Amino acid sequence: MREIRTLRLTRRELETWLWWNCEPTAQSKESGWKPPTYCARASSRPHPVEIRIGVNTGEVVIRSISTSEGHVEYTPIGHTTNLASRMQAIARSGSILTSENTQRLAEGYFQSKALGPVQIKGMAQPVNVFEVAGLGPLRTRLQRLASRGYTKFVGRESELAQMRRALESARAAHGQLVAAMGDPGVGKSRLFFEFKAMAQSGCLVLEACSVSHGKASAYLPVIDLLKGYFKIATEDDDRARREP
Numbered sequence: 001m002r003e004i005r006t007l008r009l010t011r012r013e014l015e016t017w018l019w020w021n022c023e024p025t026a027q028s029k030e031s032g033w034k035p036p037t038y039c040a041r042a043s044s045r046p047h048p049v050e051i052r053i054g055v056n057t058g059e060v061v062i063r064s065i066s067t068s069e070g071h072v073e074y075t076p077i078g079h080t081t082n083l084a085s086r087m088q089a090i091a092r093s094g095s096i097l098t099s100e101n102t103q104r105l106a107e108g109y110f111q112s113k114a115l116g117p118v119q120i121k122g123m124a125q126p127v128n129v130f131e132v133a134g135l136g137p138l139r140t141r142l143q144r145l146a147s148r149g150y151t152k153f154v155g156r157e158s159e160l161a162q163m164r165r166a167l168e169s170a171r172a173a174h175g176q177l178v179a180a181m182g183d184p185g186v187g188k189s190r191l192f193f194e195f196k197a198m199a200q201s202g203c204l205v206l207e208a209c210s211v212s213h214g215k216a217s218a219y220l221p222v223i224d225l226l227k228g229y230f231k232i233a234t235e236d237d238d239r240a241r242r243e244p
């Protein structure tokens, strides 16, 4: 069966899809670049499923259509979805193409390869097209903001004092756990960032992030911590991982 559909994915869904399907080949390991062999797992099965994806980001107009059965269906229309559809149409099987709009927003979270300007049907100007090549080094919004510089850190004295007390106890061999809870954007990541900058001297600092697609993998943040401890990088092959 070969059904071509235009998928609209959120970043999390795209991340999940890459996570499950991204397998570097011998050739990509050699060159250091990971080509989009995302169908590798599927193609080893008797009936390979081939998928290609086009992504574009922008404002979308939703039109409602009443069907003959009396249901109302909603269809997105306009330039944004057209361009996503074109991206999908020109992507080779097993690859994900994005427009420049999407690439700019996803930069750092994903690695991408510029394919250059492409003349797209229905567009007056050539469009810069990018191919998703794998996961990038960034995981959090705060890490992404780092390149633009942070705002001046203010307040949070009592939280920092509490964290310092926990650190002192930990240094005195009484292990401590500190959890910061709050609404998105309230400053949890920044608090830990500042605490690390102020208090990490003399400590071994290991970091791990939980990711939305990690729920199905047991102990993923713990595995991340161990990888940090053993200095295992994503691009390390099995041999490098075993090296003492």
Ligand SMILES: Nc1ncnc2c1ncn2[C@@H]1O[C@H](COP(=O)(O)OP(=O)(O)O)[C@@H](O)[C@H]1O
Pocket: 141, 142, 145, 150, 151, 152, 153, 154, 155, 156, 182, 183, 184, 185, 186, 187, 188, 189, 190, 191
């Ligand atoms: N105490 C603070 N002083 C100045 N800026 C802050 C402070 N706390 C957070 N911010 C800024 O607010 C934004 C959101 O903070 P962040 O730590 O990412 O939130 P959270 O992790 O809770 O979602 C970031 O740009 C961060 O630099």
Ligand SMILES: [Mg+2]
Pocket: 140, 142, 188, 189, 190
């Ligand atoms: Mg955060």
